[in-house]
Amino acid sequence: MKDYLIRGTTVDGSIRFACVTTELVEKARKIHDCYPVATAGLGRMLTASSMMGTMLKSDDDKLTIQINGKGPINGILAASDTTGNVRGYVGNGHLDNQVKSSGKLDVGWAVGLDGVATVIRDMGLKEPYIGQVPIVSGEIADDLTVYFANSEQTPTSVGLGVLVEVDGHVSASGGFILQVMPEAEEKHVAAVEENLIHMGQLTDLIHKGYSPEKFIQEILKPFEITIFDKKEISYVCNCEKERIERALISLGEFELTELIEDQGQAEIVCHFCNKKYQFDKSELSELLRKAKS
């Protein structure tokens, strides 16, 4: 099954998102050479950012989520837009595995508790919208649930799961965001809460081959859902030399002059896809000329 995301609603107007992200998380693991706990942490962040990206209003808007609780993973960042395509990175992908008594990878320990989860929505205005909440567990889904409650005043339930096999590869990944709209009926909300308690692990369902439609229906039963959007999602980096040039120019005259005199060249590596961009002395001199003008 290709990765895809759906948006749907029940009859009372509650909006729900669900997606399967197994392939894109496996691609991220390979790009960043992540060990299991980092794969789980990055995979959960990528899955959340894909769904949250599609909640943006305009096609030009961009979303970045970050979490850093001073734990050994040294922060995780994921970015998306309305396409739902994602990219991201972890500070330290080579962490030793720490497993909780439940047998789950201890993402909370890796992320740490001393810090914040940050959601940045860049809507092309002068200043982006930045929402921040203190980390509650570092498990990411909990932290984003708190973010939605605080920043958007919408009761929300976020579920994220990444199943990493013993050999390190990702065999199931996905998530959901449930938002209860004011018009939702009490009995619907209560039924969904019951379902969430009894449905078991999301990754087990995905591993069994459940599609987003099927597991979201499992969560929302017995209420019928209408799917109004479905899109394929992937791990996509849209870095380009021009953007890296602009970043170099923004270093300013002093830094660029120093770079040219000390190194005579520069190699910039994209954090998201590890692509290398080389700049020789004449290119750097040209950028310095632009920085001066």
Ligand code: ZN
């Ligand atoms: Zn890139």
